[in-house]
Amino acid sequence: MCQPDDSQYLIEPFDKSCHNRSAFDCGVESLDLYLQKQIDQDLKRKIAAPFVLLEVGQPEVLGYYTLSAFSVHLGELPADMTKGLPRYPDMPATLLGRLAVDQTYRGRGLGEFLLMDALHRSLKQTAKIASFAVVVDTVNEDARTFYLHFGFLPFPDRADRLFLPMKTIEKLFRS
Template sequence: MPSASGKSPWFVEPLGKQHDRAAFACGNETLDRYLKEIASQDARRLVAAPFVAVASTAPKNILGYYMLSAFGIDLGSLPAEVARKLPTYPVVPATLLGRLAVDQRCRGQGIGEFLLIDALHRAYAQSSQIAAVAVVVDAIDAQAVRFYRHFNFLLFPETPDRLFLPMRTIRNMFQRI
């Protein structure tokens, strides 16, 4: 994975009124509709925080987006070897990366990875103030599961479309940079 701070033609910022949500098309109607109709409402209601990637040359065009929220993992839903290393609280804190999508016109350029690294870095930075043992992702379909598996996310044994990356792994990733 690349560094979160290296030079890039893109940057990530909170979704704002200046961004052209209507033009976004990732090929998945649920994810498109979410950005167009619900993301700002969720932000206003403090349910989720939306972030978008834009190019410095065209800062209104949304290249991709992701959402972050606080989350609780049932200890029993984790693989036994992971749960064993945690205290026996019924629920442990995590950060949820609920959605992540890239406009289909700019796939394959590294924007998905750029967004994912940014989300992981943001979750890691927050975890020193508000603890989280992992970043959890909800994958929209089998291809999305493969995308997250490509970045070493682990499976919840009973929930095939939900995956996680331990914060220890994320910390090691950023401490090496």
């Protein structure tokens, strides 16, 4: 597994006054445009919390992800996942809305670094706001295989939506 030297890179909340995203290019236009044009509004309106990956001491954004509160209808989850759960119609969840790495920086473990940071942050948050799982909506097949590689599970009726139970995430960071 390729892990970045985390003294070289850091992940911090996005701040438009000190982070430069104008040249960001992950190869998926909607994800580039989101970072360049929409993220400020979503942050201001509390719709998404964006976090950016930087090289220490540099303002250029090399990658980013967003987190939001979410809910999942109990009936959308695989039957074996809902055994033993209370029959509430909706389960609280965390949406990992977007995650991307600039094309120049691919294959260095930075996507994994961002994903692990997002999962760890989501887990920590459950001490204050409960969440049953982290959910992702994948933009294409490539993104889908990326998340499947890390153990995300498909929703039975939605090929583009995957989830990772918070219990699994808890075990990941316990070991």
